[in-house]
Amino acid sequence: xxxxxxxxxxxxxxxxxxxxxxxxxxxxxxxxxxxxxxxxxxxxxxxxxxxxxxxxxxxxxxxxxxxxxxxxxxxxxxxxxxxxxxxxxxxxxxxxxxxxxxxxxxxxxxxxxxxxxxxxxxxxxxxxxxxxxxxxxxxxx
Numbered sequence: 001x002x003x004x005x006x007x008x009x010x011x012x013x014x015x016x017x018x019x020x021x022x023x024x025x026x027x028x029x030x031x032x033x034x035x036x037x038x039x040x041x042x043x044x045x046x047x048x049x050x051x052x053x054x055x056x057x058x059x060x061x062x063x064x065x066x067x068x069x070x071x072x073x074x075x076x077x078x079x080x081x082x083x084x085x086x087x088x089x090x091x092x093x094x095x096x097x098x099x100x101x102x103x104x105x106x107x108x109x110x111x112x113x114x115x116x117x118x119x120x121x122x123x124x125x126x127x128x129x130x131x132x133x134x135x136x137x138x139x140x141x
Contacts, residue, residue, distance in 0.1 A: 005046035008092045011035040015053045015105055018112035020124040032098075039097045050092040054084045055105045076104070 001007030013035065017028035032051050039049035056077045084101045091099035100109045112120065 001047045002042070002045045007047045009035075009038065009042075009047065009049045010088060010092050011049075011051045012088075013051045013053050015055045015100065015109055015112070017051075017053060018109055019127070020121050021127055025124070036097060048092055048095050050088065050096055050099050052084065052088040052091075052099045052101065053105070053109060054079055054088075054101050055108070057081055057084055079105075 001009075011031055011034075013031045014025075014028040016025040017032040019025045032053070035049055035051035042049055056073050057079050059081055079102055087101040088099045100106045115123070
């Protein structure tokens with residue numbers, strides 16, 4: 001792609017990359033970071049790199065992975081695979097480094113990026129049903 005001076009790399013990440021819920025969100029955070037680094041490294045070569053951060057998508061992923069019961073997720077949070085693909089390809093063609101399909105997930109992603117670390121960990125803990133761990137400050141032990 002570099003030799004041709006054109007191309008696109010699209011990494012399907014997840015809006016979960018912006019949370020601190022579990023090892024899945026940690027791996028997705030890494031995928032987002034490495035995609036952003038690659039986008040920087042390839043800047044000016046004609047090769048565009050885009051990370052796609054969808055939310056809940058109606059696929060077999062959740063059922064096969066045993067990750068979540070679909071019935072517990074509100075219908076308004078689900079996206080169609082076609083919508084995700086269409087918006088991801090559009091954003092990649094525009095040269096966007098991060099693509100967040102749908103207005104509702106764009107708003108959510110914006111809020112998640114603004115939260116301080118402690119608030120993010122507390123919210124993530126509540127979402128995942130795990131207890132929050134408290135950071136030990138200097139002098140406590």
